[in-house]
Amino acid sequence: MSPVELCEIRGGVVSYVFQEPGASLNPVLRVGAQIKESLKLHKPDKATDAEVIRLLKTVGISAPESRIKDYPFQMSGGMQQRVMIAMALASEPKLLVADEPTTALDVTIQAQILELLRDLKQRLGMAILLITHNLGIVDDMADRVAVMYAGQIVELAPTRELLRRPLHPYTKALMASVPKLSGGAARLTAIPGNVPRIGDFPPGCxxxxxxxxxxxxxxxxxxxxxxxxxxxxxxCPFWR
Ligand code: SF4
Incomplete structure (x- = not known):
């Protein structure tokens, strides 16, 4: 694919919400200007203050008419993440990739952001690919789940079935390492060893x-x- 074709897909078809909005937003540009940049690139006819305000409303930011002029540091982590989502929605994507969208947010705000994503999915009819280490979020949000290890999908299944009956040894080990409220084990179960470094993968599996x-x-x-x-x-040929 040529760089021009790729550029049409990035943002146009697939949009990305990065983790750590505080590090992803430009600290010296007002949030309204940052959202407008995305509009100028993908929907130039809509690159107006009115559209930026509409997007901020869509992601649940109150008083967007004044918030449009804020710098990122004037917003809470949850609001910054909403701005990131508004930027991603500016291009009206078919697929939204959300990479650990609730990292570094407290539990209440986490729940609000996840609820917002669920609501946007329904309202805008787009698919969401959620990247997370949190199995609770997987259970709550996903229809299908792909478990990855060292850059490869090792198991792919409907969420409920995978959580009820994991088949791959890595998925089983991952589920066994989730702390349980009841149980009383002195130490948490861990997977021995370390994830191999990129470029230094062992031969075979x-x-x-x-x-x-x-x-x-x-x-x-x-x-x-x-x-x-x-x-x-x-x-895994030995999954049984
Ligand atoms: S292929 Fe072998 S090493 Fe890999 S997950 Fe299956 S049993 Fe384990």
Whole structure:
């Protein structure tokens, strides 16, 4: 794909909400100007203050007529994240990628941002790809979930089924490491070893050095992601 074609997809079809809005927003530009930049690039006919105000209203910012002139530091973390979402919505994307959108926000604001995303999905009819480490958020928000390890999808399934019956050894280990309110274990269960560094992946299955059921051939053959049941995909020939 040419850079021009890619540029049409980025923002035009797919928009991205980065984590840490405080670090993603330009600290020396008013938030209204930052949203307008996105409009100028993707919807130049709509690059007006009125449209910026409408977008701020859409993401639930009160008194947007005055907030448009704020700098990012004059807003709370939750409001900054709403501005990031407004910027992403400016291009009317079909897919919104939200990368850990609630990182660094307190629990109440986290819930508000997630509710906003859920509401926008319904109202605007767009798909959301949510990147998160939080299984509670997965349970709450996702219809389908792709579990990734060392840059590869190792399991793909409808959320409820995956959480009820994980199939890949990594997904199982991940679920076992979630602390439980009842239980009383002295130490949390952890997955031994470390995630390999990018460019330094082990041969064969990337999870092999940490997998409790690894076999010799696991380090020789690269497992494929295969559909093992209707709608359920697993990258492990020994998933049973
Ligand atoms: S392929 Fe082998 S090492 Fe990889 S997850 Fe399956 S059993 Fe474990």
């Amino acid at each position: 990337r999870f092999a050095p940490r997998c409790p059921i690894a076999k010799e051939e696991c380090s020789e053959n690269i497992p494929e992601l295969l559909e093992v049941e209707s709608g359920r995909w697993v990258r």
